[in-house]
Amino acid sequence: MPKKDDDDIENPEFKEPFDKFIHEPSRLKIMAQLFVVESEDFIALKVQTGLTWGNLSSHIAKLEEKGFVNVKKEFKGKKPRSWASLTSKGRAAFEEYVRSMQGFLTEKAEKGKNK
């Protein structure tokens, strides 16, 4: 697969080596956090990722739209609690992202050594 390098900027055959949608920092934080647990409520997700409510809710909505995240709302008395978890599609996409990222970085490091 052709990789983007300083010389590849103009290469029309270039294909991103990893999923750009997941690569966005806030979404990556959410996906990574949900990958290591079964599910989390939104308060925990906010605390663990350090995102603001606005950021969290907009990225969760995008991830949900893409089918990566599943959101469930439950009520304890009158209080709502929203839970988020990765779907199997989301889990597979994140695993693929990690794999490609590791491959990409290893390749870059080897290229750096050879230069």
Added chain:
Amino acid sequence: MAEKIDLKELEKKAYRSTFQDGFWDIFIGMIFMGFALIPLGDVFGLPEMIGMLLISLGWNISAVVFMILGKKYVTIPRIGMIKFGPKRKADQRKVKIYLGINVLFGVVILLLQMTGMFGFITIQRFALSILLGLFISLPFGIMAYFLDFPRLYIYALLGGLGFFLIDVLELFTSGPLSLFLVFGIIGGSIVIVGIVFLIKFFRKYPLPKEAL
């Protein structure tokens, strides 16, 4: 992305955040303080075993209730809830089973003691201290392992050492007073550690103003 994501570390950080509130420390400290309160049975004129049973049971139930309410009304509204993966769930199940066995074992020992079944056994004071120390350190040490809660190893060790300290103190003072002093100080210190963690927790995690 400049930040490196270590997935194992991320899971561990999320898991250990549940111990940042100090409620486990306060709970363990209260359990140890419960030993210090056993001589109070005498003050109320209760028979030794009944007093021991009532005071430990009452105090330990208060400690459990305190922790449950603290988690429900202080911790969860501030840092939310996380359902962890199968390995953590299995470890927590093991802790529950292990604690159940321990309680059962304790009750059986107490009942045998109450019926005078141990009357014929003579045991050296030093050996008794080792046995009692192990009876405290071992369960708490195993709990620390399965809960992945490193501070609990120190508390397990302190609890086990308590009985040796009682032996030393008894050279200078009466039995009930040494029990009261040793476990009062050990339990009290652990409770203070828990309170410090709780204060830090309140500062670090104020109640969220908006929720989704």
